[in-house]
Structure formats: C-alpha cells, structure tokens
Amino acid sequence: MTWVGQRVARKEDLPLVTGTGTYVPDFNLPGTLEVAFVRSPFAHARITSIDTAEALAAEGVVAIFTGPDIRDKVHALVLDQEAAPPGLETAEPEIHPATIEILADGEVRHVGQAVVAVVADSRYHAEDAVDLVRIEYKELPAALDPEQARLPGAPIVFDNVPNNVQARYRIRVGDAAAALDAAEHRLAMTIRSQRIMAAPMETRGVLASTVGEETTVWSSTQIPWAVRNSIAGAIGVPQRQIRVQIAHMGGGFGQKVNVYPEEVLITYISRVLKCPVRWVEDRVENMIASGHARDQLHHVEAAFDAEGHITAVRDRFVLDSGVACPYPLSSAYNVASHFRSMYRIPNFAIDAECVLTHKMFNLPYRGAGRPEAAFVMDRVINAVAQELSLDPADVIRRNLIPDEEQPYRMRMPYRDGHEVVYDASGFPAAFDRLLELIGYEEHRRTQAQLRAQGVHRGIGLGTYVEGTGVGPFESGQLQVDSQGHVVIYSGCAPHGQGLDTTMSQVVADAFGITPADVVFRAGDTALLPYGVGTFASRSVVTAGAAIIESSNRLLTRIKAIAGEMLEMAPEDLEVGGGRVSVHGVPSRGVSFKEVYRAASPGPGARLPEGMDAGAAESFYWVPPTVTWGFGVVGAVVDVDPETGVVDVKKLVMLHDCGRVINPLIVEGQIEGGLVQGIGATLYEHVVYDESGQPRATTFLDYLLPTSAEVPEIVQEHLEGTPSDRNPLGVKGVGESGPISPPAAIANAIIDALSPLKIQLNELPLSPATVAAAIERAGG
Amino acid sequence: MKPAQFEYHAPTDVGEAVRLLSALGENARLLAGGQSLMPMLNLRLARPEAIVDINRIAALAYHRLEDETLVIGALCRQRDIERDQEVLARCAAIADAVPLIGHIGIRNRGTVVGSLAHADPAAEWPVLAVLLDATLEVESAAGRRSIAAKDFFKGLFATDLRAGELVVEARFPLPPEGAGSAFIEVARRHGDFALGAAAAVVELAADGSVAAARLALGGFDSVPVRATPDPAVVATEVHPVDDVHAPAAYRSKLAETLARRALELAEQRARKADR
C-alpha cells in the first residue's frame, strides 16, 4: 500500500483538537514566575519618568525591569533577514534593517509597545502591580498616514530611516508608460487592502528555564532557529547556551514568523533570576502588540483595448509598516511578483515603498502580499469589463496565459533573485471548469429574473498564482532508532498544518512501513544545527525535499549495513515492514532494530568497509527557486441593496498544488484559508484613530468569521502539473485559500448590483461600505 | 487579562442578597450569567470590591405566563425562553429576537434580566422591553418598587437602578390576540450586537385597517427608543453615533429601513393571525 495520496487521519488532531496537547501555558515547572507588561498608551511620546516603587512593594512582585535597567545588557533587535539577494538588482531595492526595541527607552513609538516588565509569582499579582507603575509621558506628534509620513517634515519614527521609507523597490517590464499613452482605453483606480491581523487561536507565549548556564526557551514561534540566534545575539551569550523549542501551537499564520522583544526579555529575566519565567500574551496584547498585516494603498492604472485585452498595468503603492516592516520582500515584493497573476500583460511597472508609522509593526500574514496584489489585479480586470460592458468572465479568459506559452516567463525576478517562470499550465481549462462548477451560464440566464423577485445575486471571479517553497533551505535528518522506528528530525516548525502526518506518509512509503511507525520531531534547535521554520507555503516543499533526500541516503545506508550482515549485495536487498531482506525471500533479512545495533559504534558494529557508524542521514535542501501553484475562485453572494448586507452563499475554488500527499489536509488548508479570506473581505479591520489609538482591541470589535459565516465550499485539486522543482513534485498550499476571496467577493457584489455599476475598492466590505458605494452610484 | 481582586458572596435567597447589597453599598456588583460582567472584570473595566453571585438563588430561576403577561425571574436564562414554544407562539417578536442574541452557549448562561440591567443599547431584550411596555420589579433593603421600561434605561449602560437594588423579575405584557409582531436587525456577523434593530407590534381593527402600531429601535441611540411608528420620521427621533462598525449616517438610513420592514412584517403577521 502506498500512503502518499491517501486521506490519512491527522496524527496531531487528538492533542490539538481536544486541547490535551502541551502548550506553553501548560508547562508546570516549579517556581515559575509570570510576567505582565506595562504598555504604551500613546502612539508617540517621550517618557519623562518611571516610578516602580509602589509596584515593587506590591504582593507577589519579585522584580521589575525598565528600558534603562536593561540598557547595554539587552540589545534591540536589528532585523535584516530580508536583504536583497543577487539577481534582484533590476528592482533597485533599498532596504533598511528593521529595528525592534526590547523595552522602550526614553521614547514610545506605538500603542502597546512594552515599557516595563513586572515579574511576580502569578499573572494576577503581576497585573495588579502593572496598575501601580507610574509613568509620565510627554506626547509627541505621530506619523500615522503612510502617504504623509514619507514626506519631508513628518514625524520620524527611527532616525536611521530617512523620510520613514524603510524599503523601496521598482519593477519595469516592457514600457508601461508608452503603452498607457498609446492606449485605446485606460482607467485609474485607488485600491486599499486594510490593516488586519492573523489572530491565531493561541496567542504568543514564552517560557524560559535556566539551569546553570543553559536556558531552554519554549516559544510559540514559527522560526525557532532565528529566535535562538537573535536571543543569543541580543543578550550576548554563546549560542549553545540557548535552546529554543516549540510546544504544541494553536496557529501562527505569519504572526509568529518574527523574533519578538518578549522572547529576548523573558530569556534574559530567567537568566538574571535563575528560575523559570513565563509570559503568556493575552488577547488584548495580541491585538496591539503582535504583528499586523496587509495595509496597502495602491494607485493603479491600466491600458486596454476594446475587447478587454490588457496591454499595460502601472501601480504605485505604499505599505503602512507601522514601526517596522521586518520582511519587506515578503510583504511588499511579493506584490510585484504575483501581481499579473494568470494573465499575459506585456507591460508592467510598479513602485513600492514600505513606510514607517507609529503603529504596531507589519508582518507577512498568510498570503503575504498575494491577497493584496490579487485584489488590485482582479478588481482592475472587473473594472475593465464594467467599463466596456463586457462579461467579466470573457475579459478574464481573453487575458489568461495560453498553454502554448507555458512555461511563461514574467521577465522579472522573484524575491530569491531567480526569474519568475511559471512551472504550471492549464489556466484556461481551470477557469472553464470553475465557470462550470459555479453554474455561471445558468446564473447569467436567471439573474435578471431573480432580481425582479427581489434577490440580488452575483457571481464574482478571481485568479491567483503563488510562488511556494521559498528558500534559503530546509534541513532534515532521518534515523532508525533502537526500537526500529524511523525518526524524522525536521527544521520546520509545525503549528497546526498536519506536517507530522504528511511527512510520515512520505517516509512510510519510502521505508515500506505505516505512518504510525514514523516518529516526527521538529522545531527544536537542539535537534539539528540548522533549520528555518514553517511559513510561506514552504514546509512540504522544502522540509519534504530534505526528508525525502535524507530518506534516500538512509535507505542506501541501511541496505549497505544489512548487506554486510546478510553477506549480500545491497542491490539484492529490499526494505519493507521494518526489515531489510533479500528480494523475494522475506525470511532472509534483518530487522531495523538489528540494523540499529549493527550501525552503533563499538565492538558490535557490523559496518561495511569504510562506512561511519550510525543509522542516520541528514540533508539540507536548497530549492532552485520557488514552484508555482495557481488557482481560480468564484463567489456567489446575495446582497441587500438597502442595508448593504452581503450574504456569501458559496465559494468555489480549483487549485493546483502539484502532487497531493494528503487530500484531507489539503482540503482543510484550503477551507481554513478561504474562511480567513472571507474575514479579510467582509469583517476584519485593525482600526487606528486619528491619534493612533487602536479601536478594535477585543473580539467584540475585531470581527473574525465564525462557523456561522462559513458558506458552502466546493473545491477541486488540479494535479495536472506536478512540480519538477523538487523531488516530491509538490507545490505549497498553505497560503492559497485567502488570496482570492477579496476580489471574488467584491466582484460578486458588483455583479449582484450590475445595473448600478458600483465600485468596491476598499476593504473590508462592511454593510456601511457597500451601502455607501451603492449611494455613490446613485442607487 | 485577569480580574482585580474582589470579595465573593453567593447568597441563596433574595433576602440575604438584598442584605448583602445594602451592607456593601456602591462597591458591590451583582453577578448573574456573567456574559457581560465577566469580560468587564477580566479587562478590568469593572473593578467592584465585592461580587454578589445570585446563581444559587433557586427561587429566581423561573418564567411563566400569567394570562397575557410573560413573567421572567432574575435567573431565567435567555435560552429557557428560546425553548418555550408556548411563549414563542404568543409573541413573534420574542421568537425572532432571542436566536439573534450571541450564540447558544451565551444564551445558556446569559439571563434576560441581566441583559436588561446591563442596558446595552443594541441588545435585544431592552428593545423588547421598551416595545412591550415591560416593567421591572426591584427589591432592596428599602422594599420593593416597579420601574416601567421607558423609565428604566437612562443612558449608555446606565439604568434607574440604585446601589443596593436587585431586579427580581421583569414582566412583559404580550401583544393582544389578533396583533402581529416582529423583530429584525442587521448585525455584522451572526450573533453580534446589532448595528441596528427594530421591533414592532401592529394591531388590526375589525375592518382590517391598522388600529394601533408600536415601534421600538435599538442601536440607534444611547438607549432603546420607543419611536413613532412611521418610517418616514424615525430617523429624526434617534441620535446615532459613529463607531468602528458603521458611521452615524448609515445608521440613520438603516433606522428607516428596519422600521419599515418591522412594521410591514408585523402587519403581515397580524393579517395571518400570527402574533
């Protein structure tokens, strides 16, 4: 039996779904102290005094740390993880590293910034003492509008970032300016993807325990190795004294793909106080002091002919970074490399700036630049159709890249420096199948009649491409253990994706065992010298490749050892059922346990001449470049034109993620992603007011879609183009769900009200926003 | 997100509760279903020195029909009403409204009286109370008094209740035989507090014309509003404000739309003898 391709039930569901897993707050280390923070109430202010005397005397309080207390002992994080690689020169990138302070020292730069850490015997006592810390501030003018913040005279967020422009790039393909000048038709639009946040079910949390010189840090993070390196650097200790591990996690979605001040500070405090110290973020903290996302304002122009063929697109956008944009390539450059989606648009120009403001910092959230790009591009396509009174489906089809032109070259670099060349095809067929599945023709026939009955129903369409499996590398190690299990050590950091199950299926096939016989360990810096993590739709591609390559090496190794034991040539042996045996003679063989013993160093070893001891092999896989998935999404909505209320009836998605290892998991990824897309489209908004105060700081005001907001979902996997850029033939799927719903749903609302020719260019599409658009259109 | 320290009391009868409230004065807060108070405690938006938990006062866990009046004790959960088919059949507005309140788990704990006492202007029960001319029966060390719903709601989360007072029951006169009623609202998501809500009762004369109509609105002002039952004028009778979910201008227009729809639906139901 082969396991790849089967709907294997997820190994991780019992602990994750029933809450019996061990999350950071569940660890029960004796003497653990708990931390609560005093956080800035101002967007921008000078700290004139801090008085901790009363707080320090309060019940249960053990210690208090301020910015000045840790000055020279703990360094700010200076994140330059996304410096431009070779190959990106044509984009003329200018990137300043992002500065993230551990505790504010002298100045606060956003509401929610940590100012004082209170350490107590319980979180209750710590919070009581937080109320007793007296801080005086002198408010300063804040930079809040990124368009203004980049102009001379605006308040400066960090002195080392002139004009608050932390990063910029430009791309020129063909000659968009000339094409626009020569165009038969053109349009211009201003399109905004609002600030939202990942809001994982589990907030962040850190527990650090110091014994002797060694600190073990359990953190809810997607990037344990980077966290370890940053902690060691920031507090100035040898890297080997810090071990970072993940525990069970309740999601991340990119919010945990950064190194955070709390991870550094909690480690430092544990080392100072020589005891376990924990901070578990509460929901309000998560909303104001964990990374936000999106927040892009686009000014786009398009040139097109009378049939709707788009000849040029020119875009300029600003990304509101807040106090930092730690991943300018992912958050902002992804926009450029995914902008033209499945379309053949010969002339393209884009100029981007990541502008600092006095708000929480901006991180790549599931989709990372792609949802923003897709929203702009598919709103443009829809507006072209509206302008020409054509059916939007016809305009999309006319612009799709035909199969004959694949692999299509986009004539610009990806963020890894390699040219964007799609390794996919079948765009028109996928699009036609979408129309069939969603009943597009039937809808066109019945729409007017339904409308006469008072039902305003619309179908909207969107497309996307997704570069997946980005480097720089991922690590894997495979080992046969003393009990004969096959053990995977992986550099990924799963937090709900089902990577244990998926990787176990792959390894089960390679070794002829069942997924239950495979042990999976990941996200622990003590397991492997190098690792990266789980984000950017990368783990099955990159960690999967590292694992399959180390599997192959290990298979070769154990056959060689077994050959020695059986006095047979390795070519005459086969592996299966936990044994290595002679082809066709299963009784003549050795078990994995016996191989383990024979591979162990020492007098009992039975190793072929010249082979090192050990039943383990590792591999660092470096992708040639990303591999391209794509998909099409359709939304069916009903709109109440009087109230602006939108009811999403159905979402249909067809997508290509290469070879599907576990359809159950892929479907779950798509479903969850689509639902997050609904949230970004209709509900979610991190609102800051004109003084820089966040206005949505609980789930009462930050509206996530709940199960009641989930419509009928139909999905199909296209497996037409397995990737040839990795050994498993896979493409990433984690981020594909949320990319297209904003465009598809907006376009569906516009279709439902088509006689009014409304425009919806600003998310979220709340009832008030939709009603205002209707009013503007004279409805 | 941990509450500040408080004393905790759990009386088992009304007399004891009232004595405690009287002794503790301004510093005490009653705890019913906790669906509004617990989040406020956890966010430290409320910091009472003492909590008087009424969940052990079994005598307050009731609701009953007394002729044409629905009587709801202080420990009656919203879900108890939702599951009482007889009550729902007697008032369509209640049947419409209750499923719109949060989610089942919230209605399982949240009490009707707690919702009235909490006085969120967008909450459903206060709108129903104003629509149906409910009265609240209140006890304190000083004795008992009745407060008409129209006098009860004083402002945003503010009521006529004084320190030391406990609402023991709320009395909702139901629409008369032959009348129709309706409750409709627009919320961002299922179960959210409404952006706006309208509830109506329409009574027909023997000749089929509208003999009497009542209209109540929620979410458009700092209190639930009893408005003129005429969609054309309601917008002038409310004072909506901007919030993160919608600007005031949207709410003004919504008041008119929802008023019209509620009145129309109530009238249709009256014609079908569906109260």
Ligand SMILES: Cc1cc2nc3c(=O)[nH]c(=O)nc-3n(C[C@H](O)[C@H](O)[C@H](O)COP(=O)(O)OP(=O)(O)OC[C@H]3O[C@@H](n4cnc5c(N)ncnc54)[C@H](O)[C@@H]3O)c2cc1C
């Ligand atoms: C996620 C969520 C969604 C919700 N959505 C809605 C919604 O859509 N619509 C809606 O209407 N409500 C909603 N609610 C609120 C819910 O209905 C509450 O239960 C209700 O507002 C308060 O009832 P309670 O019994 O929980 O009161 P508590 O939370 O226990 O108390 C609320 C207040 O009333 C006071 N109080 C309680 N009982 C008495 C009494 N007998 N006498 C005097 N004072 C008293 C308390 O001291 C407190 O100040 C929601 C709640 C949550 C958590």
